Amino acid sequence: MVEFWVIILSLFSGLTFSCLLIWYVDRNKQDSPHNLLHGSMGWPFAGETLGFLKPHTSNxxxxxxxxxxxxxxxxxxSHLFGYPTIVSCDFELNTYVLQNEGKLFPVDYPKVMHNILGDYSLLIVKGDIHRKLRNTTINFVSATKSESNFLHWVEVLALLRINSWDPISKQVAFYGEAKKFTINVMVKHLLNINPEEPLASKILRNFENYIKGFISLPINFPGTAYSKALKARIRLSAIIKDIITERRKCNNVKAMEGGDLLNVILSKQNLSDEEMVSLVLDLLFGGYETTAKLLSLIAYFLGGAPRALETLREEHQEIRKRKKEGEPLNWExxxxxxxxxNVMYEAMRCGNVVKFLHRKAVETVKFKDYVIPAGWKVLPVLSSGHxxxxxxxxxxxxxxxxxxxxxxxxxxxxxxxxxRLCPGADxxxxxxxxxxxxxxLNYRWKIKSDDPPLAFPFVEFTRGLLLDLEPIAASTFGKHL
Ligand code: HEM
Known part of the structure; x- marks a missing residue:
């Protein structure tokens, strides 16, 4: 009797295994029309996502x-993030895909990101709403970038960080410092909140959880990164809505000279409250970690490029020489x-702040010899061209x-x-x-050989980019600011 069940069980396992094998082989063959594109669809369900996301040095x-x-x-x-996908490491195809966003290849974020960003996010919306939110952003950025109040605060907040470094320990976890600087700049210019205000730390705490959710599994169960991100978004949304209500009540008394983003969008009156909240969160998301990663990549690469560092230092010494003692930087x-x-663009080329983008083909597209089937995800890999x-x-x-x-x-x-070209680049x-x-002008530094930038796929430093600092001279500039 036992033998009978052993035979049945073996037959059943054999049958299941064969079905899975046939499905797997078939799936790898069938999905591309005319079989023009080669590749592998990986394992059932998971596809090749784990292999694709395997960390490596970002250069x-x-x-x-x-x-x-x-x-x-x-x-x-391939099969990535749950969908059949075309991965493009061809610079010309990538350019074609990006130029045809909206027509042939609309943006298409994974569900988990969509859920966290919300339906009104500039990154998600398409057509007229996208144009409206994007124009608001572009107008804000072009009015802000050369405005003296913005430049003043960027410099003050940079000095606030640099002057806080402990001259005795002579070591700094640079990536964390860069993040504190960029979040302070964004919170100041989007909402006019100063770094020492308790609301700034509250926003930062929630924002960290919000961002962590983007590379999580969409399991909404207490304690998961995804669930924490959704809750953080609700809290951030409530904080921003309170500020909006306050501004409407007080008739913008706390507006800064030139106007922060919230004032600009409140005065326009063409955005709903949900759109305003999303825009603030999108600009925080777009502008916080990306810029901190760029600064960290520069510090890392310059640490191994003495000639480039010297040329950079000479450029800044020349600028300083033309100015009076303690005179702040300006647009000129x-x-x-x-x-x-040059240094910024080379650090982005080598270090790849953004490794790949998310698009989807709405119709079958032939480009060079490649056929991209309708309905498939398309991932232009920016780092491959770089x-x-x-x-x-x-x-x-x-x-x-x-x-x-x-x-x-x-x-x-x-x-x-x-x-979709980045509106915050300037x-x-x-x-x-x-x-x-x-x-x-104030420091020389050494990097650690075991702390390179890693693509996770977002750039991270396992040890937070520890730098050994050496002050250059007793520079007092900015201590008074
Ligand atoms: C080194 C810094 C930065 C890098 C490398 C970067 C990179 C990018 C890239 C590659 C995109 C295109 C996404 C796509 O096509 O799907 C993008 C879009 C975007 N970026 Fe940036 N970014 C940076 C800084 C900023 C800053 C400072 C802000 C805000 C102040 C910002 C806000 C945005 C927004 C809102 C979008 C979405 C645009 C749209 O969908 O129309 N970024 N960024």
Whole structure:
């Protein structure tokens, strides 16, 4: 009798295994029309997501993309984040996809991000609403970036961080410092809240949880990152709505000169309260960690590039020489920071703040020899172009001097492209340049060899980018600010 059940059980397991095998092999064959694109759909349910997300140094392609590109070519099919997906490491295809956002390849974030960002997020919405929210953002950024009050606060907040470093311990976890600086700048310019106000720390605490949810599984169970992110969004939303109510009651008495974002959007009266809340959260999300990652990548790469660091320092010494003792930086100074621009773009090219983007094909598209099937997700991998040896000589080398050649900028897309091109790029560059000005004039530093930038896929530093600092001279500039 026992033997009978053993046979039945073996037959049943064999049958199940065969069905799964047939389904798996079939799935890898069938999904692309005409079978033009090669690739692998990976395991049932999980696909190849784990391999795709496997961390690697952010100035490298990572083993998954290297192996897949060498086996299947620069554009291949896969199964990622729960969907059949075309992964593109071809710079020309990536440019085509980004330029045709809205028409052929609308933005398409994974469900977990959509749920946390909400239905009114600028990153999610399409068509007229996208245009309305995007125009508001672009107008705010172009009015703010050169405005003296903004520049003053960026410099004050940069100095606040740099002057807080303990000269005795001589060591600083730089990524955390950069994050404190960029969140302070954003909270000040979006909501006019100063860093020492309790509301600033409350926003920061909730915002950390909000962001952590983006790379979580969508399991809404108490204690999960996803559930904490949803709750954090509700709390952040309530904080911003309270500020809106207060502003309406007090007739904007706390408005800063030039107006923070909230004042600008309140005065326009063309956004609903939900849209206003989403816009503030989107700009916090877009502008906080990205800019901190850029600053950290620069500190990391300059730590191993003495000639570039010296050239950068000379540029900032020249600017300082032309100014009176303690005179703050202004827009003209920013426009003199040409080599600083090279350093920023080279750090983004090498370190890849944003590794890939999310799109979806609404119809079947043929580009070069590639056929992208309708309904499939498309992931343009920005880092693949940045690290492509056919586009950049020695692409893994940090060499800001390569940007002296104007054609270099046509080959990199750190801020994306097309209708979704980053609207906050100018703010990020001003913040980074002003912080760097005081960093390079006040300090030399050494990096740790075991703390490189890692793509998780968002850039992270396992030890928080520990820097050994050495003050350059007894610089007193900014102590009074
Ligand atoms: C080094 C800093 C930054 C980098 C590398 C960066 C990169 C990017 C990229 C690649 C995109 C395109 C996303 C896509 O096409 O799907 C994007 C979009 C966006 N960024 Fe940035 N960003 C940075 C700083 C900022 C700042 C400072 C802000 C806000 C003040 C901001 C706000 C946004 C917003 C709102 C979008 C969505 C635009 C849309 O969907 O129309 N970013 N960013």
């Amino acid at each position: 490298s392609m990572g083993s998954f993309l290297l192996e897949h590109c060498s086996r299947y070519g620069k554009v291949f099919k 100074d920013y426009n003199q920071m040409q080599f600083t621009q 690290l492509d040896p056919t586009l950049f000589e020695n692409p893994w080398e940090f060499d800001p001097f390569r940007w002296n050649n104007k054609s270099t900028s046509k080959k990199a897309a750190p801020f994306g492209g097309g209708p 703010l990020a560059k001003v913040e980074t340049s002003f912080f760097l000005h005081h960093l390079v």
